[in-house]
Amino acid sequence: MKTENLNMNLTTVQEALEIILNSSENFGTEEVDFINSVGRVLKEDIVADLDFPPFNRVSMDGIAIAAEAFNKGIREFKIEDIQAAGSPQLTLQNTNNCIEAMTGAMLPKNANVVIQYELLDIQDGVARVNLETVRDFQNIHLKGLDRIKGDILIEKNKMISSAEIGVFATIGKSKIKVAKQPKVMIVSTGNELVKVTETPAEHQIRRSNVYTLVSLLERLHVKAKTAHILDDKEVLKSKIEGFLNEYDVLIFSGAVSKGKFDFIPEVLDELGVEKLFHKVKQRPGKPFWFGKKANKTVFAFPGNPVSTFVSCLKYFYPWYSKTMSTSEELNQAILSEDFFFKPDLTYFLQVKLTQKEGKIYATPIAGKGSGDLANLVDSDAFLELPDDRSNFTKGEVFPLITFR
Numbered sequence: 001m002k003t004e005n006l007n008m009n010l011t012t013v014q015e016a017l018e019i020i021l022n023s024s025e026n027f028g029t030e031e032v033d034f035i036n037s038v039g040r041v042l043k044e045d046i047v048a049d050l051d052f053p054p055f056n057r058v059s060m061d062g063i064a065i066a067a068e069a070f071n072k073g074i075r076e077f078k079i080e081d082i083q084a085a086g087s088p089q090l091t092l093q094n095t096n097n098c099i100e101a102m103t104g105a106m107l108p109k110n111a112n113v114v115i116q117y118e119l120l121d122i123q124d125g126v127a128r129v130n131l132e133t134v135r136d137f138q139n140i141h142l143k144g145l146d147r148i149k150g151d152i153l154i155e156k157n158k159m160i161s162s163a164e165i166g167v168f169a170t171i172g173k174s175k176i177k178v179a180k181q182p183k184v185m186i187v188s189t190g191n192e193l194v195k196v197t198e199t200p201a202e203h204q205i206r207r208s209n210v211y212t213l214v215s216l217l218e219r220l221h222v223k224a225k226t227a228h229i230l231d232d233k234e235v236l237k238s239k240i241e242g243f244l245n246e247y248d249v250l251i252f253s254g255a256v257s258k259g260k261f262d263f264i265p266e267v268l269d270e271l272g273v274e275k276l277f278h279k280v281k282q283r284p285g286k287p288f289w290f291g292k293k294a295n296k297t298v299f300a301f302p303g304n305p306v307s308t309f310v311s312c313l314k315y316f317y318p319w320y321s322k323t324m325s326t327s328e329e330l331n332q333a334i335l336s337e338d339f340f341f342k343p344d345l346t347y348f349l350q351v352k353l354t355q356k357e358g359k360i361y362a363t364p365i366a367g368k369g370s371g372d373l374a375n376l377v378d379s380d381a382f383l384e385l386p387d388d389r390s391n392f393t394k395g396e397v398f399p400l401i402t403f404r
Contacts, residue, residue, distance in 0.1 A: 010281035012387070013314075013346040016290070019276050020315050023292055024322040027180040027248060034168040037160045039221035040178035041324040046154040046164075049171045051144035056107035058083070060139040063120065063127050064111035066095040067136050075129045079122070083108050098127055107140055114139035157325045179324050182248040182297075184224040186213045187240070189255040189264065190231055190303070209253035209301075209308045216312050216403075220320055224251070231255070233263045241271055244296050251316070254303025257287040264300050265289055273298055281387055282346040285311045306367070306375070310348045310382050313401050331400040333362040333383060339392040346387045348401070350379040362400065380404045 011019075029043045058064065065077055077098035083090050085104035092099055092110035099108045107114070113134045121128045147153060153167050160178070168176060188210045200206055210226045217224045225247075229239050243250055255264040256278070265278060273293040280288045285307040289300035297319070301311045321328040333353060341347045351362035362383045367375035384399040385392055392398075 007281055007344050007387075010279050010286070011277040012281045013384075016277055016280045016288070017315065017318060020290060020319045021322045023276065023290075023297060024319055025182070025248065025295055025297065026323070027182050029177050030180050031175045031177055034165060034174055034176045037168070037176045037178055038162060038165060040160050040176075040181075041326055042154060042156050042158045042160055042164070042176065043179050044177040045152045045156050046167060046171070046173060048147045048149050048151045048153050051148050052146035052151075052153075052170075053141050053143060055089075056137075056143050057141040058085075058101040058103055058105045058107055058114050058139070059141045060114055060116040061103050062101065062114050062116040062139065063098040064092065064101040064108045065098045065113050065115065065129075065134075066092065066111055067113045067134055069096045070113065070129070070134050077127050077129070079125050079127055081108075100127075112136050112140070159326055181222050182320075182323070183246070184217060184222055184249045184251060185243045185247040186210045186217075186224050186226045186251045186253070187243070188226070188228045188253050188303075189236065209303065209305055212305065212309055213251055213253065213312055216309075216316075220317070222320070231263070233267060236263050237267045237270060240267055244271060244273070244293060248296065250296070250298045251312075252289075252298070252300040253308045254301075256289045256300045256302055268298060268300070281344075282348065283343065284348065285314075286345070288315070290315070306350075309376060309403075310401065313382070313403060314348070314384075331360075331381075331402060332397050333360040333381070333400040335383065335392055335394055335396050335398060336361040336363045338394050339364050339385070340390055341385060341392070342390050344387050347385040348382040349385055350375060351381055351383045351400075352378065353380040353400075353402075360400070362398075376403075 032040065063077060064083065074096055079100055080093060080097045081090050081099050083099050083101040083105045085102050087105065089106040090099055090108045092108050095110055099111065101108065101114055113136065115129055115131060116139060119129060119131050121130065154164055188207055195207065207228060214224050214226060229236050252264055255262045268291060269275065273291045275289065275291045278289045279286055284304060285302055287302045288311050291298045299316055301308045318328055339349065350365045350367055352365050354361045362381065365375060365379045381400050381402040384401060
C-alpha cells in the first residue's frame with residue numbers, strides 16, 4: 001500500500017508527455033542543396049513551375065496516328081518520320097500516315113493515338129496494325145493531367161524522402177528551405193564507465209547508452225555530440241554550464257535517481273534550469289527528469305539501458321515531431337497472450353511482433369529488468385500497458401512504440 005501511495009504522487013506518462021509537447025521549440029529554417037535534404041522537414045510549399053507533364057507525352061514505344069484514319073478503316077500506315085524523346089515536335093503531314101514515336105517524346109501534331117510496337121507488323125516502311133479498335137489519346141499522357149502550373153506539389157512540414165527529391169529536380173528547385181535541426185549534446189556520467197575501446201576492470205563497464213541515443217537521433221537525421229563526465233559535482237556543473245550555452249538540447253543518461261553521486265538534478269537546479277517534472281509513473285524509466293532554461297531543453301533519462309532507450313522513443317521523438325511541426329505515426333498491436341504486471345505504473349513491455357491477416361500481434365519477451373540491454377536485440381517494440389490495472393488479456397489492443 002505504501003508503494004502504491006508513492007506511485008500516486010508521480011507524474012503520469014500522459015502528463016509528462018503533455019508537458020514535454022508544450023515545451024517544444026522553433027529553431028528556424030535554413031536552405032540546403034536539394035540532394036542533401038532527405039530526412040529533413042520541408043518548410044516551404046513546393047509549387048509546379050510547369051504543367052505535369054509539360055506536353056502531350058508518348059507513354060509507349062510505337063506509332064502515332066490520327067484516330068480518324070483508323071476509324072475510316074485504314075490499317076496500314078506509311079511511316080513518315082521518327083519522333084524521338086528530347087526532339088522538337090514533328091507534324092504528321094498526311095493523316096493517313098504515321099510517325100514512329102518513342103516513350104517520353106512529344107506527341108506529333110495531327111496525331112492523337114499511339115499504338116505500341118507489340119501490336120504492329122512493320123515492313124518496307126509501312127506499319128500494319130493488328131487491332132480492331134482505338135480510343136482517343138490512347139497511350140498518351142496528356143499535358144497537365146497530373147498537375148498544372150501553380151499547383152502545390154508538396155506541402156510544407158512534410159518529411160522529405162527520395163520521392164520528393166525527384167520532384168525538386170523536375171521543377172528545377174536546387175535549394176530547399178528546411179527546418180533547422182537542434183544542436184544536441186548527449187552526456188553520460190559515472191566513474192564506472194570506460195571507452196568502448198578499453199577493457200573494463202571488474203568494477204567498470206563500457207559506455208553504451210550514449211551510442212544508443214546517438215543512433216536513435218540519427219534516425220531523425222539529428223547529428224548529436226557526446227561527452228562523458230565523472231561523478232564530480234563541480235566538474236559536472238562547469239561542463240553542463242558550458243553545454244547550456246552552446247547547445248539547444250541536453251540529453252543525460254544516468255545520475256538522476258537517489259544515489260549519493262546522482263548530482264544531475266541538483267546541478268541543473270543550481271544552473272537555473274527549471275524542473276518541470278522529476279519521476280514518472282512508469283517502468284522502466286521512473287526517475288526521468290525534464291526541464292527548461294529559456295529556450296534550452298533538458299532530458300535527463302535514467303541510466304539503465306532499457307530506461308534510456310524507451311524514454312527517448314516515448315518522449316524525445318514526439319517532442320522532436322512537435323518541434324518540427326510534423327505528425328507522428330500512432331501504432332497499435334494486439335497482445336498475443338495474457339500478461340500480469342502488479343505495480344500501478346505504466347509498463348513498457350518489450351515484445352516481438354508478428355503479422356497475421358493484416359493484424360499486428362505482440363508477444364511478450366521476458367527480460368531481466370531495465371539493465372538487460374541484450375534483451376532489446378530479441379524485441380521489436382514496446383507495448384504500452386496502462387497503469388490502472390494488473391491483468392492484461394490476450395486479444396486486447398494497446399499502443400505500440402516500434403524501434404525496428
